[in-house]
Amino acid sequence: MKKGNPSFLNYFGYVIIVLNEMKNQKKKIDEFLISLKLGFFLAIRQIRRSNKATTALIIFVMTLTFLNLVVVRGVLVGLIEGVSRVYREVSTGEVFISNLPKKSYIENSPSVLAKVRSLPWVKSFTPRYLESGTIEADYKTKINLTDGSNSAGGVIAGIDPILENNTTGLSSKIVEGEYLTPEDTEYILIGSSLLKKYVPVDSASFSFLENVEPGTKVRITVGGNTKEFIVKGVIQSKADEVDFRAYILDTTLRNMIGRTDYNVDEIAIKLKEGASPVLVRDSLLKAGVGENARVQTADDAVPKFVTDIKNTFAILGNVVGSIGLVVASITIFIVIFVNALTRKKFIGILKGIGISSQAIEIAYVFQSLFYAILGIGIGLLILYGILVPFIASHPIKFPFSDGILVAEVGATFFRVFLLSLATLVAGYVPARIVVKKNTLDSILGR
Amino acid sequence: MSKIIEVKNLTKSFKTGEEELVVLNKMSFEVEEGSFFSITGRSGSGKSTLLYQLGLLDHPNSGDIIIDGMNITNLNHKDRTRFRLKELGYVFQDYALVPELSAIENTVIPLLMQGLDKKVAYQKAEDALKKIGMGERLTNLPNQLSGGEQQRVSIARAIAHEPKIIFADEPTANLDSETADTVMKTFLELNANGQTIIMVTHEPEYARLTKRIIKIDKGVILADGGPESAV
Numbered sequence: 216m217k218k219g220n221p222s223f224l225n226y227f228g229y230v231i232i233v234l235n236e237m238k239n240q241k242k243k244i245d246e247f248l249i250s251l252k253l254g255f256f257l258a259i260r261q262i263r264r265s266n267k268a269t270t271a272l273i274i275f276v277m278t279l280t281f282l283n284l285v286v287v288r289g290v291l292v293g294l295i296e297g298v299s300r301v302y303r304e305v306s307t308g309e310v311f312i313s314n315l316p317k318k319s320y321i322e323n324s325p326s327v328l329a330k331v332r333s334l335p336w337v338k339s340f341t342p343r344y345l346e347s348g349t350i351e352a353d354y355k356t357k358i359n360l361t362d363g364s365n366s367a368g369g370v371i372a373g374i375d376p377i378l379e380n381n382t383t384g385l386s387s388k389i390v391e392g393e394y395l396t397p398e399d400t401e402y403i404l405i406g407s408s409l410l411k412k413y414v415p416v417d418s419a420s421f422s423f424l425e426n427v428e429p430g431t432k433v434r435i436t437v438g439g440n441t442k443e444f445i446v447k448g449v450i451q452s453k454a455d456e457v458d459f460r461a462y463i464l465d466t467t468l469r470n471m472i473g474r475t476d477y478n479v480d481e482i483a484i485k486l487k488e489g490a491s492p493v494l495v496r497d498s499l500l501k502a503g504v505g506e507n508a509r510v511q512t513a514d515d516a517v518p519k520f521v522t523d524i525k526n527t528f529a530i531l532g533n534v535v536g537s538i539g540l541v542v543a544s545i546t547i548f549i550v551i552f553v554n555a556l557t558r559k560k561f562i563g564i565l566k567g568i569g570i571s572s573q574a575i576e577i578a579y580v581f582q583s584l585f586y587a588i589l590g591i592g593i594g595l596l597i598l599y600g601i602l603v604p605f606i607a608s609h610p611i612k613f614p615f616s617d618g619i620l621v622a623e624v625g626a627t628f629f630r631v632f633l634l635s636l637a638t639l640v641a642g643y644v645p646a647r648i649v650v651k652k653n654t655l656d657s658i659l660g661r
Numbered sequence: 662m663s664k665i666i667e668v669k670n671l672t673k674s675f676k677t678g679e680e681e682l683v684v685l686n687k688m689s690f691e692v693e694e695g696s697f698f699s700i701t702g703r704s705g706s707g708k709s710t711l712l713y714q715l716g717l718l719d720h721p722n723s724g725d726i727i728i729d730g731m732n733i734t735n736l737n738h739k740d741r742t743r744f745r746l747k748e749l750g751y752v753f754q755d756y757a758l759v760p761e762l763s764a765i766e767n768t769v770i771p772l773l774m775q776g777l778d779k780k781v782a783y784q785k786a787e788d789a790l791k792k793i794g795m796g797e798r799l800t801n802l803p804n805q806l807s808g809g810e811q812q813r814v815s816i817a818r819a820i821a822h823e824p825k826i827i828f829a830d831e832p833t834a835n836l837d838s839e840t841a842d843t844v845m846k847t848f849l850e851l852n853a854n855g856q857t858i859i860m861v862t863h864e865p866e867y868a869r870l871t872k873r874i875i876k877i878d879k880g881v882i883l884a885d886g887g888p889e890s891a892v
Contacts, residue, residue: 264761564759569774570770
């Protein structure tokens with residue numbers, strides 16, 4: 216190419232522009248790195264030599280804010296999670312098989328049970344026979360036919376006590392008396408929600424059994440057949456599905472209702488550790504169980520209102536947490552603003568001697584991040600070191616569930632990120648406001 | 662000697678309600694390199710305002726300030742900050758040390774801002790402190806130092822990066838006479854080594870120690886000359 220050629224000059228000029236642009240970018244990056252280092256230098260010294268009590272108080276506030284952000288939601292969600300958990304534990308198991316909507320029981324139950332038994336992930340399962348019925352007490356002391364009866368309507372469940380206990384641990388829910396044995400053909404377990412003393416509600420719509428305890432004789436009427444039983448124990452699990460039932464041996468109930476085909480009404484399946492309920496459900500459906508029964512995981516089987524409440528509580532928890540987040544941001548804003556304002560003169564002097572505004576702002580951002588990181592760190596320790604394990608072993612006793620603290624790691628770290636971000640902004644904005652003030656005015660305290 | 666500062670028709674005024682108060686009125690003068698230059702005048706005469714314009718801490722309304730051949734009047738905020746960092750040093754009346762930083766840390770921050778390696782910066786800061794007799798108090802915080810010591814740290818901070826000019830705003834005003842003498846002695850030693858110093862003072866005995874004095878009042882120069890003629 217000839218010297219002086221316009222296209223060569225254009226190209227040369229373009230190269231110069233690009234090189235200059237690159238040089239400017241490098242200069243900016245270098246300046247930013249210097250500001251970052253100096254900001255850190257200043258922040259460290261300000262924190263180290265600031266009032267220890269004030270620093271501790273700010274970190275304490277940050278810890279409380281973080282816990283508020285995570286724990287309030289966690290308890291609200293955990294309260295409903297407790298309901299789901301207790302349903303899974305004592306009623307549905309991890310996978311639940313029930314009758315199809317238009318069928319009164321699971322057809323071909325022996326074949327369904329055989330398929331369940333053949334799955335390698337199944338630890339145990341319990342088939343149940345169910346029938347609506349009436350339980351009556353004090354029938355021997357009733358003088359007139361017109362006298363009101365001491366009775367309650369409920370579901371009578373026929374179970375194999377060993378299979379049931381292996382699957383749901385029902386014996387652990389006995390609050391009075393004892394659990395059934397396979398020989399207890401004359402005995403019955405009564406759910407606490409059928410007993411007046413456990414349901415302190417005086418309602419004309421519902422009737423409850425009174426004066427019933429282990430040893431009391433009760434009369435069961437199902438499908439027109441009546442049989443006398445002795446109460447062996449009372450069950451209380453906080454799962455209505457369980458507490459509104461009375462339990463007798465499956466053989467006894469089968470005889471009473473004349474179910475000679477061995478078709479059951481529901482099957483609760485407990486899986487081996489680590490087995491996927493979805494995988495088991497899908498395997499059962501693939502094996503054709505879906506033609507005779509409805510197959511659900513515990514999560515599928517949770518009543519819709521429980522899922523709705525859970526979602527509502529999660530939103531409520533997020534709202535409360537968001538308010539906490541705003542409060543934390545305002546706290547950090549005020550702390551940094553007051554700090555920066557009282558140090559306005561020194562900020563002015565730093566600017567005066569040539570320290571960049573960026574470095575001074577970074578110093579304040581580092582300070583607020585320090586408070587946030589320490590507060591969050593302590594909060595995480597309290598959360599996962601104390602609160603979660605403690606509440607897991609000592610659930611919060613609510614009337615309808617044993618509440619746990621739900622703090623999923625992913626959700627917690629999202630909140631860590633949110634709080635850090637809010638703190639970063641809350642630290643930067645006041646610093647920027649003060650740093651932007653006229654240098655001379657700051658130096659002279661105007 | 663070359664001119665390090667040229668001031669041409671410098672005007673600075675402040676608005677007070679409806680009225681405009683002219684503090685510096687078309688002021689012009691030059692400062693030689695290596696000079697020890699003092700600005701004196703009674704309280705409210707505009708001497709500090711003049712120093713702030715020369716030291717790029719404030720913007721004049723009109724006129725030009727040329728430092729070492731560069732017209733700095735219309736530099737943007739970032740360039741002014743950068744210019745102050747590299748070319749100028751400041752000593753304030755109230756020492757203006759950052760309370761959380763030790764003597765050496767106060768001295769080292771402009772050097773770190775210049776991007777100097779930490780080790781080099783600390784060495785330079787230490788050298789500057791030793792130069793003004795503060796070598797034994799490197800790690801002391803400002804509240805552990807006397808007024809005179811704090812002012813000397815402030816001087817060390819101003820000289821550590823070897824600026825072209827040091828601006829000192831009433832550096833002896835808060836000090837007792839003995840300490841003030843020490844500070845002035847430090848300035849004289851620096852000046853003897855070629856450092857240009859511009860100092861505002863209302864104390865004639867200290868102004869007399871400088872090579873050149875301008876006396877200002879109502880925004881104009883009343884006198885300009887050697888110590889004998891101007892005070």
